[in-house]
Amino acid sequence: MSAPAIFVPAWAKINLTLSVLGKRGDGYHALASVMQTISLKDTLRIQVTDDDRITCAVDVPSLRGDDNLAIRAARLLRDEGYLTHGAALELRKEIPAQGGLGGGSSDAAAVLVALNRLCALGLSQTRLEELAARLGSDIPFFIHGGTALIEGRGELVTPLPDCEPLWLLIAHPPVSISTAAVFQSVTPAEYGNTHDTDTVVEAIRCGSQLPLERLSNTLEPLVMRNWPEVAETCERLLRAGAPIVRMSGSGPTLFAPFRTLDEAIQVYEAARGQNIDVRLCHTVARA
Ligand code: C5P
16 A cells, blocks of 8 residues: 555635734734635645655745745654654645745645644644744644634634635735845834724624724735835725725735625726736635
8 A cells, every 4th residue: 555645735824904012022023913714725745655754846946945844844743753754745836925825834734734644643733833833923823724813923823713704806916025024124113902803803703794994904004115016006906996905914915805706806807907916715714
């Protein structure tokens, strides 16, 4: 019998809200955010092997090598003494890198969860979250997926009931932005509070419609000031008819939520007519 192998999807996320609350002693920023998995995904093929090699083939040349997050996740399981086999990973990227959509983070979480299952490692959700947090701040969220409240530096995850299903236009401004560069330029005057996040969490817990006007992102004005391509894409999406446009994470990706497919398609077609790099996606529930 050949060694077990599976395909697993690694869903992207958006931040429905993101509040940067202040700077912590460890240099990271304290956050409050509602994160949501969406239907844009990378795909991993994961095969357990009999040798002790961990390899990763990727369809994007810049991610080949030893330090993409998928391979680092498998190495961490081995370095911690859990994984005694080798693993051959194949990664098909569709989530844009450095986009604010958590692509690399989702790949890492998918590897942790899949190897835990394939090799029957018996790691609890809590232990998987701890390992994930060592690889990056927003990786623990992807151990759960769906809708969740994120706190701390991003590693404290409280799963929430799934939010109402929404169609989403996901637009990529023609610029790539490093998360570290964005966080470095936040000044205390720009720190936000938890009001929007609290209101959105409350609505989700009650099973109410999302208060779309309360979706917000502390980093958005700063990124739009420093990277005008983001502000311009946002303006063009609004002109195309999107009622609400928000930035995800540290950007530059923008999203516009819709309750009906008709509305979403109208704006999608108008946006494509304006040469915006846009995709029609939707929220993905935890299950
Ligand atoms: O944890 P991760 O490696 O994903 O973070 C990338 C960078 O983003 C960090 O080096 C840090 O500069 C910044 N960051 C931050 N506060 C957070 C998360 C990330 O300042 N809560």
